[in-house]
Amino acid sequence: MIELEETTGSTVRRFGERPGRQQTRLSSASVLAAARDIFLPAGYPRSVSADYVAYQTWDSIQAFVSGISFLIANRAVLAALGVGDAAASSTGALLLKIVQEAVGRMATVAFAWRWGSVLEQDCKTYRFAADVVLTGAIACDCISPSVAGGSTLAVVFCLSAVLKAVCTVMAQGSRAALSLHFTDPEHGSISDVAAKDASQETVVSLAGLLAGSAVVPHLTTARTTWTTLAALSVVHLAANYRAVRAVTLRTLNRQRAALVFSHATDPAGPAPPLLVAPADAAAREVVLERDGRLRWRGRPIGHAALGSFAAVEALRAPDVGLAELVDICGSAGFLLWYAGRPGAVDVRIALTEPTVAHAELRAWAAALFVARLEAIGDAGGDAASDAEKGRGGARKTRTVRAALAAVDALFADGVVARLAAAGWVVDRPMIAPTAAPRVRVIGR
Incomplete structure (x- = not known):
């Protein structure tokens, strides 16, 4: 009779044999079993991830x-x-x-x-x-x-x-x-x-x-x-x-979310969608990455930060009123505005109440798409006037609306379900700081 370890199927102990033979067989296995019990988690390898x-x-x-x-x-x-x-x-x-x-x-x-x-x-x-x-x-x-x-x-x-x-x-x-x-x-x-x-x-x-x-x-x-x-x-x-x-994380932080969304669609035009799996993302991640850097398929195109509404308000164009900003973002679950030049866009985001499903992921995708549209507009020679390319709000309004429309289309297409099927943890995003404030719009 033998006693087996549940997870590995290896022999733990034998019964019914002569003492000498049993001792000989156990001597080599007992050392390995003791080392495994001391230094490896119980139930290894089933109790831990593959990496x-x-x-x-x-x-x-x-x-x-x-x-x-x-x-x-x-x-x-x-x-x-x-x-x-x-x-x-x-x-x-x-x-x-x-x-x-x-x-x-x-x-x-x-x-x-x-x-x-x-x-x-x-x-x-x-x-x-x-x-x-x-x-x-x-x-x-x-x-x-x-x-x-x-x-x-x-x-x-x-x-x-x-x-x-x-x-x-x-x-x-x-x-x-x-x-x-x-x-x-x-x-x-x-x-x-x-x-x-x-x-x-x-x-x-x-x-x-x-x-x-x-x-x-x-x-x-x-x-x-x-x-x-x-x-x-x-x-x-x-x-x-x-x-x-060597670590393959399945949670979506800022860098991995930008990596996934930049391959899932392209707000600047039709592109074959590619769903990046956690293992692929781990191979492309930058270990010492600046917090909030936005990359489009590996190329830096801007920076974003998710925090208080004061940061969003500081970037808001003078000819864009507060009511208009709220109307632009609608019921997206966040408010967003940006500044800077194409290729080096600075986006600020503030979450709003009531909360919207996957608001953090949608907000980061919107910030990425804004930076992408700005980069494409500059590279393609946008016909906007010099005044609009400065702090004018008309062009930025169009850019933000286009980015939000691309986000709505992406999430309506079931990207969350496809990410979950690929192995990503979508119900616990790590985009916003733990104590990030939320904005409540009153009288709307």
């Missing part, structure tokens, strides 16, 4: 390398604090560390307050940016021994603390979002995925520290130290970049 292994492999490589870098940085910090120097003051070193810790904790609170609500939307960007910032913090630690004591050293230590605080907030927030992505909604547990990720990183980082203990004693000059640190930083960032590139 889990690729991400964790590259993430483990970067964790191993960063463990060695941390050891080099810690040695530099100890030297800067006066370890081994009989003239150094332990009290002065303690006060310096207190100042560093205080600055770091205040930076943690400030950054989490300002950016915490957007980490999930662009988790791949912030996961990579976290290690870029961490590389800067390690560099600050390593230059500290060559800095004169006193206030200059305190500034370097505080800068390192701020960078580490920013890295911590970005890394923790983006990791939480990635854990949610990796967890299978039916068979997985997000807490288990997050816990096993921490276990994997702990063991790999420990291995990095052990490897670093063999490397650091040989770094006896500044040249060898910085050369080794530079090489480790390159490997660290390259592995982290490959890790986030």
Whole structure:
């Protein structure tokens, strides 16, 4: 009789055999089973997404390398604090560390307050940016021994603390979002995925520290130290970049929504529609993308932001009244206006109440189509007058109306259902900030 593991079908235990034979068969399998239970989520592989292994492999490589870098940085910090120097003051070193810790904790609170609500939307960007910032913090630690004591050293230590605080907030927030992505909604547990990720990183980082203990004693000059640190930083960032590139997110944030809508239709004329699947979008995503940048099939054509009505009002043309703006957008679920030149359009959006189904997706598609129509109008030699091409509202009104009509046609054609069938999560878009205000039109 054998006992099978439910998800993989592998043998867990055999019954009814001679003790010696059973022990021999279990000895090799028990080690692998124990390692799987300790480091992989329960129910693996059914409990996680298909991109889990690729991400964790590259993430483990970067964790191993960063463990060695941390050891080099810690040695530099100890030297800067006066370890081994009989003239150094332990009290002065303690006060310096207190100042560093205080600055770091205040930076943690400030950054989490300002950016915490957007980490999930662009988790791949912030996961990579976290290690870029961490590389800067390690560099600050390593230059500290060559800095004169006193206030200059305190500034370097505080800068390192701020960078580490920013890295911590970005890394923790983006990791939480990635854990949610990796967890299978039916068979997985997000807490288990997050816990096993921490276990994997702990063991790999420990291995990095052990490897670093063999490397650091040989770094006896500044040249060898910085050369080794530079090489480790390159490997660290390259592995982290490959890790986030391996992730295939199914939620529609600003960049992925623009990528999908730019291939789904063309408001400037007939074009064969192409439905971009999550895997295709992951291959085309830009990891370090400017927030809100609008790209038409890879080419930058403008920028958009979704927020308060004050930003929309600031761009509204003088000859377009507020009532006319509301009439133009109708019951779309948002208000929109833009400024700038073709190819570098700046679009501002404000959501309205009552809410409209898929208002965030419709708003971002409208912003993209406005920028597209502006770019095509300029390239095709629009016959509009010079006055209209300035801040005149007549041409912009036509452009906004045409963009809204293209959005209505696209959504009436069932693009939401087709996106869902392609694997996209359409009921939880990540376009607007978590606390985005909404405008209520009174007396309409």
